[in-house]
Amino acid sequence: MKSKLKLIDESGRRIDGRLLDELRPLRFEVGILKNADGSAYIEQGGNKIAVAVYGPREVHPRHQARPDRALLRTKYRMATFSVKDRKSPTPGRREIEISKVIREALEPALLLEKFPRTAIDVFIEVLQADGGTRCASISAAALALADAGIPMRDLVTAVAVGKVDGRIVLDLNHLEDQYGEGDMPVAMMPSLNAITLLQCDGTFTLEEFKEALELAKKGIGVIYEKQREALRSKYLDALKTYRVI
Numbered sequence: 001m002k003s004k005l006k007l008i009d010e011s012g013r014r015i016d017g018r019l020l021d022e023l024r025p026l027r028f029e030v031g032i033l034k035n036a037d038g039s040a041y042i043e044q045g046g047n048k049i050a051v052a053v054y055g056p057r058e059v060h061p062r063h064q065a066r067p068d069r070a071l072l073r074t075k076y077r078m079a080t081f082s083v084k085d086r087k088s089p090t091p092g093r094r095e096i097e098i099s100k101v102i103r104e105a106l107e108p109a110l111l112l113e114k115f116p117r118t119a120i121d122v123f124i125e126v127l128q129a130d131g132g133t134r135c136a137s138i139s140a141a142a143l144a145l146a147d148a149g150i151p152m153r154d155l156v157t158a159v160a161v162g163k164v165d166g167r168i169v170l171d172l173n174h175l176e177d178q179y180g181e182g183d184m185p186v187a188m189m190p191s192l193n194a195i196t197l198l199q200c201d202g203t204f205t206l207e208e209f210k211e212a213l214e215l216a217k218k219g220i221g222v223i224y225e226k227q228r229e230a231l232r233s234k235y236l237d238a239l240k241t242y243r244v245i
Helices: 093-109 133-147 174-179 206-241
Strands: 026-030 038-044 047-058 071-078 118-128 157-164 167-170 182-189 194-198
Touching: 026 133, 026 206, 038 133, 047 133, 071 093, 071 133, 093 118, 093 133, 093 182, 093 194, 118 133, 133 157, 133 182, 133 206, 157 174, 157 206, 167 206, 182 206
Parallel strands: 071 118
Antiparallel strands: 026 038, 038 047, 047 118, 157 167, 157 182, 182 194
16 A cells, blocks of 8 residues: 655655654543543544543443453444544444454453452544544553552553554544554553564564564553553552542
8 A cells, every 4th residue: 555645755744744653742631521430531643532430340241241251341442523524423444343452451450359340431432533543542441450459460562663654653633543654553561571562554574563562662652651640640649639648
């Protein structure tokens, strides 16, 4: 898949002005919804995504309950106004697929065996989309789960790398995702150096794949620190409110 649109200029700058190994502007916020057990919000480039977590709670219908662990349910949804052309409110095939991908990326980090016969529900609402929404959703969902007090082995952090104009780049935006030659979403538990998601769309040589994976790990390290800062910020603010510190 070759692009007629020039996405990287002669100086090595991308279409939005970033360097090849540079993340988009990133902001996390934890505890945005009072009625949820846990919640988080992410802005990454033009992406704006809110996540709510409920549970552990009783499973309905009951026959879905697992006797040895909690049932993790994820629902990824793009708002009708999240893209330029109005999106149908009916969940599409892509949303169903991404919901499954996000669940599988999060499950290895969660100690689900501590809550048998219960359900943990993760609702992800994409308010504005700008490429890389599955990775941004994974990072925000991990924060919301931590905010809900779900025991975790580590946070899960995700970013997409790709091939654009023959170069390996970090954190694809919408145009790079649409017109680039390859896309590789990666999610990890950074402190354990364990990959929980690795997908690849497009053509990469072995050397390009290795370069892309190393670049993804570099970006994940930066995002991971931002996640931890967001968690610390919420609880330090709470301690100050109650005059503990």
